[in-house]
Amino acid sequence: MDRNGRLLSNTLILAIGTFGSKFLVFFMMPLYTACLMPEEYSLADLISQTANLLIPFACAGMAEGVFRFAMEADEDKRSVFSSALVVLLVTSGVFLALSPVLRFYKLLDGYIWLVVIYVLAANFHSVVAQYIRARGRMSLFSLGGIIGTALTIVFNLLFLLGFRMGVTGYVLSVVLGDILVTVFLLLVSGVWRDVDFRTVKKEKIVEMLKYSVPMIPTTIFWWVTSVSDRFLLIEIQGSEINGLYAAANKAPTLLTLFCAVFVEAWQFSAVLEKDEEERSAFFTRVFAGFQGILFMAASALILFSIPVTKILLADGYFDSWRFLSPLTLAMTYSALVTFLGSVYMVRKKSVYSFLTAALGAVINIVLNLLLIPKYSAMGAAVATFASYFAVFLVRGSHTVRLVKFRLGVPRLIFNTAALVGQSFLVLSSLRFRFLYAALLFGSILLVNGPIILRTVLEILRNLRKKVQKK
Incomplete structure (x- = not known):
């Protein structure tokens, strides 16, 4: 299968599993x-x-490492998987030994055990799932996502509605879903046969750690950029406003889910593309379609922020709709930043992922400290958007030198200005604000629709040619 067909096929399979299950x-x-x-x-x-x-610390970043190394054609797959499991067992033991330190964080009093089992279950699930994905078992990888979600929902209904377990039931549902789907993936895929500790070599472990460990602070910095504001909101404004803010984050999560699905498929295709000229053209074409779909979806979400909030959240959370617009802007640029991060993965330049993520974290903390005391959750949302936007500017100017592709800057500027304008309109008191916001939505469709259509038609033409050759 050619690169366009592979990308489309992988995206559809992952969409069914990842996006469908998260939906x-x-x-x-x-x-x-x-x-x-x-x-x-x-x-x-x-x-x-x-x-x-805590997840990346407790696994030394092995989920990313096992995927990247198992993708290489000349790697011993058993050695990669077995080495990753050895590292995971050791780091999990260290994490368990150090977990009592969490008692110093009083807000988690009585819930530390939930944090610990959440981390351990998530790490073993991630390593197994990413190894299966690297082996090209996309359908099974996606099926695992669906089964894991179904199990979580069943446990949610049982623990929240049946046993009224509250917070404990909510978290425990996720943990049990991770554990059971990991067992399912091991048994059905047969990758348990690849576990052979005789193939474990110190050199392989060191090589994988050199790739994965620098990604740990990168992950932490992204956590700071996207989540630290919630901890500051609790300390400065209280748990109630943080609950509204956390709930408001769920709708824009649809954008990050779309991004996660696409980038997972995209990384697979990007790594396999070896010809530099073809790779550059491929990056340009795919990024054009990616940003078009992303901005159109974000614009629709901002326009319908009030009805979306009414549908998804209980009445006590209605005021959270005001945070949805800036959070949608933030998640849009988070998705663009993630796409550009695939350039660093292809080139194995994880140090630049680290540096740009550090920049975003620093900007986020400074802006949160300045804005949250005065503007509460709205300040936190604006700080998150500003952080991702700054990282995009830096990554955008750097990644185009590593892979020669075009960002489509004029269209990016227009799309961003239109989204910002929509956000101000929706939050304003203008009489016809939603009509004006709808007009901006229409302009985004007009600018991006033709490009997306051309991209889709080109992929379909290539697929048809491929079929005709067979």
């Missing part, structure tokens, strides 16, 4: 907000985000 969880928000008060939802989010902070 189901997304529509569980009415249940979550009905069963959990804003303060409780804030605590559940705090537990999850604390675990996400």
Whole structure:
């Protein structure tokens, strides 16, 4: 299969698994907000985000390492997988030994055990799933996502509605889903046969750690950029406002889910493309379509922010709609930044991922400290957008020198200005503000629609030629 066909095929398969499964969880928000008060939802989010902070430390970044090295044709796959598991077992033991330190964080009092099992379950699931993905088992990788989500939903219904377990039930549902889907993937894929500790070599472990360990601070910096504002909101404004803010983040998450699905497929195709001239043209074409779809989706989300909030959240969370517009802007640029990060992955330049992520984290913390005391959650949302925007400017100017592709700057400027204008209109008190916002949405469709159509038609033509040759 050619690169266009491979990208389309992988994207569709991953969309069914990743996007489809996460979409189901997304529509569980009415249940979550009905069963959990804003303060409780804030605590559940705090537990999850604390675990996400600790996950890369507790696995030494092996999920990324096992994917990148198992992708290489000349690598011993058993050695890569077995080495990753050895590292994971050692780091998990160290994490367990150090976990009592979490007691010093009083907000987690009584819930440390949930954080620990959340981290361990997530890491083993990630390493197994990424190895299966690297072996080209995309359908099984996606099926695992669907099954994991289905299990989480079943446990949610059981623990939240049946046993009324509140925060504990919410988090435990995710943990049990991870554990059971990991067992499923191991048994069905047969990759457990690739576990052979005799193939583990010190040199291979060192090589993988050299790639994955520098990505740990990168992951932490991204966590700071996207999540640290919630911790500051709790300390400065209280748990209730943080609960509203955390709930408001869920709708823009649709954009990051789309990005995650596409980039997972895109990374697979980008690594396999070896011809530099073809790679440059491929990057340019794909980025043009990617940003077009992204901005159109973001514009629609901003335009319909009020009805989306009414549909997804309980009445007690309605005020969170005001944060949706700046958070949508933030997630849009988060997606663009993630796409550009694939250039660093292709070139194995993880140090630049680290440096740009550090820049975003510093900007985010400074702006949060300046804006949250005065503007509360709105200040946090603006700080997040500004951070991702700054990182995009730096990555955009640098990555085009590593892979010669075009960003389409004039269209980026127009799309961004239109989204910012929409955000101001929706939040304003103008009489016809939604009409004006709808006109901006229409302009974004007019500018981006033809480019997306050309990209899709080109992919379909290439697929047809491929079929005719067979």
